[in-house]
Amino acid sequence: MTDLPSDWTHKPRKILRFRPGTKVTDIDPVSTPGYTGDKSGSEAVQAERNERFAGLQEMLYANGKAGDNRSLLLVLQGMDTAGKGGIVKHVVGAGDPMGIRYTGFGVPSEEERAHHYLWRIHKALPPGGHIGVFDRSHYEDVLVVRVHDLVPPDVWEPRYDEINAFEKELADSGTTIVKCAMFVSLDEQRRRLAERLDRPDKYWKYNPGDVTERLLWPAYQEAYQALLDRTSTDHAPWFVIPCDKKWYSRLAINELLIEALKSMQLSWPPADFDVEAEKKRLAQA
Amino acid sequence: MTDLPSDWTHKPRKILRFRPGTKVTDIDPVSTPGYTGDKSGSEAVQAERNERFAGLQEMLYANGKAGDNRSLLLVLQGMDTAGKGGIVKHVVGAGDPMGIRYTGFGVPSEEERAHHYLWRIHKALPPGGHIGVFDRSHYEDVLVVRVHDLVPPDVWEPRYDEINAFEKELADSGTTIVKCAMFVSLDEQRRRLAERLDRPDKYWKYNPGDVTERLLWPAYQEAYQALLDRTSTDHAPWFVIPCDKKWYSRLAINELLIEALKSMQLSWPPADFDVEAEKKRLAQA
Numbered sequence: 001m002t003d004l005p006s007d008w009t010h011k012p013r014k015i016l017r018f019r020p021g022t023k024v025t026d027i028d029p030v031s032t033p034g035y036t037g038d039k040s041g042s043e044a045v046q047a048e049r050n051e052r053f054a055g056l057q058e059m060l061y062a063n064g065k066a067g068d069n070r071s072l073l074l075v076l077q078g079m080d081t082a083g084k085g086g087i088v089k090h091v092v093g094a095g096d097p098m099g100i101r102y103t104g105f106g107v108p109s110e111e112e113r114a115h116h117y118l119w120r121i122h123k124a125l126p127p128g129g130h131i132g133v134f135d136r137s138h139y140e141d142v143l144v145v146r147v148h149d150l151v152p153p154d155v156w157e158p159r160y161d162e163i164n165a166f167e168k169e170l171a172d173s174g175t176t177i178v179k180c181a182m183f184v185s186l187d188e189q190r191r192r193l194a195e196r197l198d199r200p201d202k203y204w205k206y207n208p209g210d211v212t213e214r215l216l217w218p219a220y221q222e223a224y225q226a227l228l229d230r231t232s233t234d235h236a237p238w239f240v241i242p243c244d245k246k247w248y249s250r251l252a253i254n255e256l257l258i259e260a261l262k263s264m265q266l267s268w269p270p271a272d273f274d275v276e277a278e279k280k281r282l283a284q285a
Numbered sequence: 286m287t288d289l290p291s292d293w294t295h296k297p298r299k300i301l302r303f304r305p306g307t308k309v310t311d312i313d314p315v316s317t318p319g320y321t322g323d324k325s326g327s328e329a330v331q332a333e334r335n336e337r338f339a340g341l342q343e344m345l346y347a348n349g350k351a352g353d354n355r356s357l358l359l360v361l362q363g364m365d366t367a368g369k370g371g372i373v374k375h376v377v378g379a380g381d382p383m384g385i386r387y388t389g390f391g392v393p394s395e396e397e398r399a400h401h402y403l404w405r406i407h408k409a410l411p412p413g414g415h416i417g418v419f420d421r422s423h424y425e426d427v428l429v430v431r432v433h434d435l436v437p438p439d440v441w442e443p444r445y446d447e448i449n450a451f452e453k454e455l456a457d458s459g460t461t462i463v464k465c466a467m468f469v470s471l472d473e474q475r476r477r478l479a480e481r482l483d484r485p486d487k488y489w490k491y492n493p494g495d496v497t498e499r500l501l502w503p504a505y506q507e508a509y510q511a512l513l514d515r516t517s518t519d520h521a522p523w524f525v526i527p528c529d530k531k532w533y534s535r536l537a538i539n540e541l542l543i544e545a546l547k548s549m550q551l552s553w554p555p556a557d558f559d560v561e562a563e564k565k566r567l568a569q570a
Contacts, residue, residue, distance in 0.1 A: 062489035089381045096374045097387045097418065104383065133382065190567060197564050203556040204347035208563060214570045271488040278493060279482050282475060285499045 003052070004255065005045050007037035012255040018181070018238040024225045029185040030244040035251065042247040049254045050094035056261035057131060059268060061099035064129010066269035070174040071126040072260055074253075075134045077143070077227075078182030079220065080210040081192035082243045083250075084135050087180075091254045092133050101126050104135040117141040117159070118166060126175070131257075138163055142227055147219045160230040171235040176260050179238045180253055181228060186217060188244040288337070289540065290330050292322035297540040303466070303523040309510045314470040315529040320536065327532040334539045335379035341546035342416060344553060346384035349414010351554035355459040356411040357545055359538075360419045362428070362512075363467030364505065365495040366477035367528045368535075369420050372465075376539045377418050386411050389420040402426040402444070403451060411460070416542075423448055427512055432504045445515040456520040461545045464523045465538055466513060471502060473529040 004011065015034040037045065060072065074092065076084040092100060103124040112120045118138055126132030142163070146156050167177055184192070193210060196202040213220070232238040239256055243249040289296065300319040322330065345357065359377065361369040377385060388409035397405045403423055411417030427448070431441050452462055469477070481491040498505070517523040524541055528534040 062486075065489050085381075085383065088383050093378075093380075093382050095378075095382075096370075097378050097380075097382060097385050098370065098373050098389065098420070100382050100387075102382045102385075135383070190570075193567050194564070197560055197567065200556075201347075201553045203560070204350050204554050206556070206558070206563070208558050208566070211563070211566050211570045268486045269489050271485075271491070273491070273493050275482055275488070278491070278496070279479070281493070281496050282478050282482065285475075285496045 007045060008034055009036055010034035012252050013259045016239040016241060016252060018228050018232045018240050024221045024228065027183050027240055027242065029183045029188065029242045031242045032245060032248045033242065035248060039247045042251055046251055049258065053254055053258055054094045056258060057095040057099055059266045060261060061129045063266055063269050069128035070264060071128055071130050071132065072176045072178065073126055073132045073134065074257065075137045075177065075179040076182065077137060077139050078243065079184060079189065080213060081189045082182035082184040083246050084182060086246055087250060087253050088133060088135060091250050095131060099130050100133065101130050102133045105137055105140060139227060143223045146223045147216055163231055164233055167236040176264060177236040178256050178260050179236055180241050181224065181238050182241045182243045182249060184243045186214065189214065292330060293319055294321055295319035297537050298544045301524040301526060301537060303513050303517040303525050309506045309513065312468050312525055312527065314468045314473065314527045316527045317530060317533045320533060324532045327536055331536055334543065338539055338543055339379045341543060342380040342384055344551045345546060346414045348551055348554050354413035355549060356413055356415050356417065357461045357463065358411055358417045358419065359542065360422045360462065360464040361467065362422060362424050363528065364469060364474065365498060366474045367467035367469040368531050369467060371531055372535060372538050373418060373420060376535050380416060384415050385418065386415050387418045390422055390425060424512060428508050431508045432501055448516055449518055452521040461549060462521040463541050463545050464521055465526050466509065466523050467526045467528045467534060469528045471499065
């Protein structure tokens, strides 16, 4: 029993799940795994799936209100221009702001640096009934930190296991974790950065540091390889999202969210009051 | 120079602004001040204005990224079923979750009660570039608190002045405050509560306490009168929103947000880097 649009030949949660042994260098960012449709048809599918997501999100929120402490956490990791912001706006944005908690994790503040790297992560976890969105995350502490040698290996090395343990605890306490590693090709990244430089309404998205990071691409690939190899677990698997086609990455992550919400087997919470008695009270009030 | 849809004969920020001397008992929740259109035409207008709001919200966010510390705070107050949640979902929800901070203020927690009533408010204020949404607010501390005698008059009485001073400080530090008092009639409220009792997917929105509050309507009217009389200031005026017609209240608050954002005279932040030099760097990277 599935309501997956017919353009999908495979369930995104199966075909996009990171398979042990997969090499990051073999990931093709322009591919559209499991999907036979094209861009022209994607808009209508996206609109319908936005609605589907919004309906499930509301049901999750309703359950939270009724005391269910389960939540969903979407973790978005990817190089600059991979499209994390677009996922937030065009996929998560279909939900109700009341039940969405967005957090962007940039360079840590002085206060954050004075704490354990998971300190700011804990503070941003979604309460029951909510969807949390991490735009970058604790994984920065084994990515940028590793690539730029911000701390020595004996500091970042134990973090993989620590993160697995942290996420296990999180999953055990009722949070469904959806981790998306978003891959954009260097060519497509160049086009997207160039567009930001061509349009004054996009300047604010441009950071000269992004170009510097391009030069470190091989080191990032190595860091992403370690991340996928070591932190894709049963309780919190990684999904590999090809992102050169924005319409595909949005459809794919939309489906991953829908599937995660469906896996919670939600239903509308029953009344915790006597419906008929309340109808009488209301008629008289 | 205005882009207000032609169905508006008056600017919402003018016609809906609370006028000293107005009696709460004279507010007609079914009216549609300043708007000549009807429900059938409202959907297209709403869709267009959602886009307009989203564009301005992105520009505010861009400026925040560029270091502008200005923000916008939408305060929603109203009796149960007035439609606060609908405003969040259908108006604010058109914006990007990345730049929206929603906070619902319910019965204070034990920790919150141990602090000054503005403590939890301060914690939820929007950072620069963000839109904060308060679903209920510090005004609960002169509404429900007053109606239910939760603290004696000599405790809540000084709060009006205190709130004005707090909001003045907030406005002076760059936050544009849009306060909406949402009025629904007792008849319409009954219909909306009855609908929640008729639909299992709405049970979660129903609270037997809502019926109890109906009986206190005159006391709430009195408390709202004092609130409007005493806290509608030049730096943070109240807008009175008739809410029996949901489509009208949504259009109205959407325009108030657009007007508030336009009053900030935002433009896309200039590049803080050398655009041509970056184009060259990028071409070589």
